[in-house]
Amino acid sequence: MRNLPVIGITLDSEQPGGYSKYPWYAIRQNYADAIVAAGGLPVALPHHASLATEYLDRIDALVVTGGAFDVDPGLYGDADRHATVTLKEGRTAAELALTKDALARHMPVLGICGGQQLLAVALGGTLIQHIPDAIDASLEHEQPNPRHEPGHPVSVRSGTLLHRIVGTSEMQVNSSHHQAVREPGPYAVVNAVAPDQVIEGVEDPRHRFCLGVQWHPEFFIDPGDRRIFDALIAACRA
Numbered sequence: 001m002r003n004l005p006v007i008g009i010t011l012d013s014e015q016p017g018g019y020s021k022y023p024w025y026a027i028r029q030n031y032a033d034a035i036v037a038a039g040g041l042p043v044a045l046p047h048h049a050s051l052a053t054e055y056l057d058r059i060d061a062l063v064v065t066g067g068a069f070d071v072d073p074g075l076y077g078d079a080d081r082h083a084t085v086t087l088k089e090g091r092t093a094a095e096l097a098l099t100k101d102a103l104a105r106h107m108p109v110l111g112i113c114g115g116q117q118l119l120a121v122a123l124g125g126t127l128i129q130h131i132p133d134a135i136d137a138s139l140e141h142e143q144p145n146p147r148h149e150p151g152h153p154v155s156v157r158s159g160t161l162l163h164r165i166v167g168t169s170e171m172q173v174n175s176s177h178h179q180a181v182r183e184p185g186p187y188a189v190v191n192a193v194a195p196d197q198v199i200e201g202v203e204d205p206r207h208r209f210c211l212g213v214q215w216h217p218e219f220f221i222d223p224g225d226r227r228i229f230d231a232l233i234a235a236c237r238a
Contacts, residue, residue, distance in 0.1 A: 004041040005236035008059040010098065010115070011044050012067040013091050031065055031112075034218040038229035040236070045098065047090045052097035060236040061209075062102045064095050066113030066216065070179055073129060076121050082129035084178060096122055108209035108235040110228070113177055116212030120202050123185030123210075130178055131198060138196045143175045148219050151175035154200045156224075160191035161203050161211055165231040166224030173200070173215035173222060180214065209235035 009032065011025040019026070025046060032042040045055050045062075056062070069088040073081050075096070095115070099122045102109050111119035117127055128134045131141055143151030150172035156163045163169070171192070181199040184190055192201035192213065204210040209232065217225035 004039065005060040005233055006058065007035045007040040007042050007061045007063055007232070007236075008045045008055060008098070009035070009042050009063045010065050010091075010095050011046060012065065013047060013088060027065065028218070030218045031063065034220065034226075034229045035063070035233075037226070038233045040229075040233045045094075047094035049090075049093045049097040052094070052101050055098065056101050056105065056107065059107075061108035061110070061232055062098055063232070064099060064109070064111045064115030064118055066115055066176070067091070069114065070129070071114075071118055071121050071127060073127070076126045078126070078129065082133070084130050092118065103204075103207060103210060106207050108232055109207070109211070110209075110232050111212035112218070113214060113216055114179075116202060116214050117177075117179060117181060119210070119212040120181045120184050120188065123188045123202070123204055125185035125188060125202070126182045128180045128182045128198075131180055132178070135196060135198065138198065139175070139194055141175045141177050141180070141194075141198065147174050147176055147216065148221070149174065150221050152194055154192040154194055154215070156192050156201075157190065160189060161205070161209070162191035162201055162213070162228075165211075165227050166222075167227070168224060171222040171224045173213075174219055175215060177214060208238065 035042040
């Protein structure tokens, strides 16, 4: 084990415009800052599905980040695609390759927001393509207030890895998503739900650290958020 566990962070990708006239990668700074604060060494992972094994040979844990896009519904068996669905197929292919290989190695994996949804799909689960059309009287999961502020509480289910990490039955979280996990997969379990019963986290107890949360703990809004990153680094040292 290295002195500082090396934590691979998946990047977002953008088409030309804004930062560059050419296609470019992006990552919000606080993803890396949260890992550094927990004692890890963050490294960025470009979108090369064919190199997933090579990347994983060089890291100790994987963080699958969020982004303003969706997993292709065809990957979880939905023939129809909601009008709001936006794809980044190259990113999804790379993240699925990384996630499935990391799980096969029992490498610690943390999925955040869209990364949690992708983790659920990798575990055999399915997604709700657009919450407002699927759940009556749902919360505003695309919260109107800034993302560094809480949007709603979540109930953390006892007996789960998440509950053991955060040590509480309720957390205040931010919310920036229009999709959610419908079914977590045959072996996965739900670890947190919103007041409208939208699934807010999944995990798979077959693995030593396989955790997904729908919110963005890298903002450190709730005391439990920091504990999630601390637990990821501790899992690398176990």
